[in-house]
Amino acid sequence: MTKAKVEQDHLEIIIYNKPSIPDRTGFIVGSSSANPIFDMIEAALALDKMSLDYIAIPCITAHYFYDELQAHIKTPIIHGVKETAIYLDNYGAKTVGIMATKGTISSNLLQRKLEEYGIKTVIPGLMEQEYVNNIIYDNVKVNKPVDMDKFNLVADNLRNQGADIIILGCSELSMIKKNYDIGDDFIDTMEVLARRCIDLCHGNIKEDYEFLIKKVI
Numbered sequence: 001m002t003k004a005k006v007e008q009d010h011l012e013i014i015i016y017n018k019p020s021i022p023d024r025t026g027f028i029v030g031s032s033s034a035n036p037i038f039d040m041i042e043a044a045l046a047l048d049k050m051s052l053d054y055i056a057i058p059c060i061t062a063h064y065f066y067d068e069l070q071a072h073i074k075t076p077i078i079h080g081v082k083e084t085a086i087y088l089d090n091y092g093a094k095t096v097g098i099m100a101t102k103g104t105i106s107s108n109l110l111q112r113k114l115e116e117y118g119i120k121t122v123i124p125g126l127m128e129q130e131y132v133n134n135i136i137y138d139n140v141k142v143n144k145p146v147d148m149d150k151f152n153l154v155a156d157n158l159r160n161q162g163a164d165i166i167i168l169g170c171s172e173l174s175m176i177k178k179n180y181d182i183g184d185d186f187i188d189t190m191e192v193l194a195r196r197c198i199d200l201c202h203g204n205i206k207e208d209y210e211f212l213i214k215k216v217i
Helices: 024-029 037-048 061-071 080-091 102-106 109-116 126-140 148-160 171-179 189-200
Strands: 095-099 120-122 165-168 186-188
Touching (some): 037 061, 061 109, 080 189, 102 109, 126 171, 165 189, 171 189
């Protein structure tokens, strides 16, 4: 997203990739007793020693642990859920559908934050949520083709409930937006987070990302 003429125009980034962190959704919904917060704190403390300006967490479900994680470190963590709510509020969204993991949905993480900004939320039905879970865990995470029939069915379900914009609230779902033409009524939390990183670190945004939602309402 950075408007850069030479490599030196890009942000300096340190990535701590820790795939051994236990599944966040499994712990949130009670199907796993492995609490991911301990590994998350370990990673955060390591980053905290590196004199960073900000930390960004691509996993939206991990924001369930945001307050506890931030309490352990001094470096400010950008709140991807809050930033998405702010963007949608500024955009003028009234009713927003949510596509995310079962953990994110069941925790009301996005719903509560959006409602703080006066934005109504709708979520998939039980069958449609299982479709989302399958897409995330059985397609994208294991590098298999995405079942776009299921994806489109979920999106239509949210639109039929009144959603004027649909949140892609999971980093795996971001890959679908990148690789497929899914329409103009989606907002990707990863794009919101990336854009906010550039803003806070005084970078320049490419014109293509000046507006993260293509639909005009």
